[in-house]
Each structure stands twice: as C-alpha cells, then as structure tokens.
Amino acid sequence: MTEEEKLRADARVNRDKILEIARDKFEAEPDVSLNAIAKAAGVGPGTLYRHFPSREALVLGVYHKEIEALVALAPALTAKHPPLVAFRRWCDRLARFGRMKHGVAAALHAAMADSDFEQTYWPMVGAIEHLLHAGEASGDFVPGTDAEDILLLLGFLWRVSPDPAGEMRTKRLLELIIRGVHVR
Amino acid sequence: MTEEEKLRADARVNRDKILEIARDKFEAEPDVSLNAIAKAAGVGPGTLYRHFPSREALVLGVYHKEIEALVALAPALTAKHPPLVAFRRWCDRLARFGRMKHGVAAALHAAMADSDFEQTYWPMVGAIEHLLHAGEASGDFVPGTDAEDILLLLGFLWRVSPDPAGEMRTKRLLELIIRGVHVR
DNA sequence: TGACCAATCGGAGAGCTCTCCGGTTATACT
DNA sequence: AGTATAACCGGAGAGCTCTCCGATTGGTCA
Structure with missing residues (x-):
C-alpha cells in the first residue's frame, strides 16, 4: 500500500x-x-x-520491515527446500523473531491474531498458505489445512518465555504441529 | 484450598x-x-x-467452580472412555466453555497461560497430564508429551470467534492437535 | 504571491487501573 | 466485658489510555 x-x-x-x-x-x-x-x-x-490508533498498531508499524521480510521468506524457502523443511524453517524463523521481541510479544500476538490489522495479518496468512500449498502439492501435507488456522495456532509463540526452557517448549510444540499437518 | x-x-x-x-x-x-x-x-x-489483584484474578474467581468441574472431568472421562476419546471430549468441553465465556476470553487466556495463577494453572495442567498419561499407557499417544505444552497450545481456544465459522475452526484445530499427539 | 481549505496538530479532559495508607473493626485473649 | 492487635476497609491520587475539537499549517490554484 x-x-x-x-x-x-x-x-x-x-x-x-x-x-x-x-x-x-x-x-x-x-x-x-x-x-x-x-x-x-x-x-x-x-x-x-x-x-x-492502538499500541498494537504502533508495534506493527515499528516491526513492519521485519515482518515483510518474514513474509518474503516463505516463497524463498519453498523454492530451495522440500515443503516439510521449508515449513519447519519458516516456523523456526518466526519463533526466533518472537523470542527476540519477547517484550512486545503481547502486542504482536494481538496484532497477528486479529484480522483487523489487514496490513500484517493477510500477508502473514498468505505466507503460510504458500508453505501449505507446496506441501499439499507434493502430497506431504494433509490436504485442506487452513492457513489462518495455523497462524492462530502459532500464536503460542508469543507466549513462551525466551529462556532455554521456552526454547525447548517451542521445539516440542513445533514438532507436534508438524506431525499434525504431515500425512504419514 | x-x-x-x-x-x-x-x-x-x-x-x-x-x-x-x-x-x-x-x-x-x-x-x-x-x-x-x-x-x-x-x-x-x-x-x-x-x-x-488483577482483572484476570477476578475472572478466575468468578469461574472457579466451572473450572474445578472441568478439572474433575478429566479422570471421569479416562475412566469411561479410551484415551483418545477422553482427550477429545475433554478438549471439546474446554472449547465449549471458551465459547460460552467468549467475552471474558482474554482474561481467561492470560490467566490459564500464566503459571502465576497457581490455583487454576496447575490443576488444569494436572487434568491434561492425566489424559496424556492414559494415552501413553495404552500406547496411543506419543510418549513424553508435556501437559503444559498442550495447555499453552490450547490457548487458541480463547481467540476463536463464537460463531459457526469459529466452531469449524476449533474442530479443525483440535483434529490437528490430536493428530499431533496420536501415534501412527 | 496571496489566500483559501483540507489535512494535521496538540492539549485538555474523561474515565480507567492500581497503589498507598490513615482509619476502622472483628477476633482473641484475659 | 474490656482491650489489644492484626486484619481489613475505602477513598484520595498518580499515571495511563484514548477522544474530541479549536487552532494551526502545508498544498494548491488564481
């Protein structure tokens, strides 16, 4: 825009x-x-x-560039890696972002989970959609998985603590989600 | 207490x-x-x-009885049903609760996801632990799944809208999580 | 250049959250 | 019953969020 x-x-x-x-x-x-x-x-x-108009909007304004980069990363990853790897790497990256910005996590959480923030929400959904489509096309992912669902689920990233224990928790939960979208 | x-x-x-x-x-x-x-x-x-001391604490005070009932439900369900069914039913119940109290969801979310609210957080974790253990014992669930992880993940329930679309989303995401904890 | 007007500014103010502490009162003990 | 005291009360107040609107100013056109 x-x-x-x-x-x-x-x-x-x-x-x-x-x-x-x-x-x-x-x-x-x-x-x-x-x-x-x-x-x-x-x-x-x-x-x-x-x-x-809100604290969330300001946070989004501040981290706009970083978020754009994250969105742009999705196609790049699907181009270079098999779908499962791409998805996992993208989630890792998102997790790292969440960990770095942990102090503003609450605002980011509200912002990303709320489709009122069109400038951020939809590009983010688009990125996830991209990753999911690649997986569906290759037959690796359960078909029909909704990108908005996944973004909602990934909201947990904004609530884990940034210490090593939280890092482990993130790892475990991403595994779980990947098992959830992976067709076996 | x-x-x-x-x-x-x-x-x-x-x-x-x-x-x-x-x-x-x-x-x-x-x-x-x-x-x-x-x-x-x-x-x-x-x-x-x-x-x-906080809005969250007050909300928790108000719904204390309901939450206790939810916690008590877990053992009852594992006693009557196979682990997978018990887990699913308990999650459904939690989802219904979340949907009913949607207006206060933000406060409930903060409260349940935050282990500072010991009175609520740990019993809740205990309930989930109970459900998971049953599943591990029967070999249905991936071993080593952490109850706190699951509670954190279930936090999405407090953010879905209470309309039919949200209900569908809840359904899909619970499926995904169940696929994530289910072995094979 | 001058003047108009729509966009923008910024601060006063309403209402909220949360704290602090002097005053009050239930309870225990004699 | 009388009293000591620990527990409790409640309102004043500081600081915040967010809105509203009169004053101000950048952009434009004659």
Missing part, C-alpha cells in the same frame, strides 16, 4: 519521528507508556493516536 | 458480594470497569484490588 506517499510532509515527519522513538523505547522498556513516546517524539498524544 | 475459611467474616462478605456482582456484570458487558464493579458491590477500589 502506498500509504506513506500520500501523507502531508509534516505528517510524514511526525510519523517517522514517532516510529524512530518508539523503536528505541520498546527496545529499552516494552511497557513504555504511549504518552511517554509521544512526548519524547515531540508530539501530542492526539497525534500519536491518529497515526497509530 | 481452604483460603475461604481463614478469611475474617467481613472480608468474606465483601469477597462474596464482589464475586456475585462481577458475575452479573461480566455476563452483561465483559469490558466493565473494575471500578464499576467495586461501586456496585458497595466497596472501594482498594478492597476489590486487595481481594483480586
């Missing part, structure tokens, strides 16, 4: 400044108040909330 | 009143402010928050 293009110059400056500040603040302390971000960015709360 | 016994008489009255009011309010409008509940119950916010 060309949303960034059609913004008025001052609005674009503000938007960028907010994102820049927000990225730093989130890194430092994920529970930062949006008020604080607005103040640090030199705008009023009204401005921040007009650009990003 | 005997927590209700050792309360001072006035505290118990307040606690019960709060729960009674909260049940009604939640039924009517899940997003009610806790302030409103406190006022309707005739206590100050301080009192409400001392009894239930």
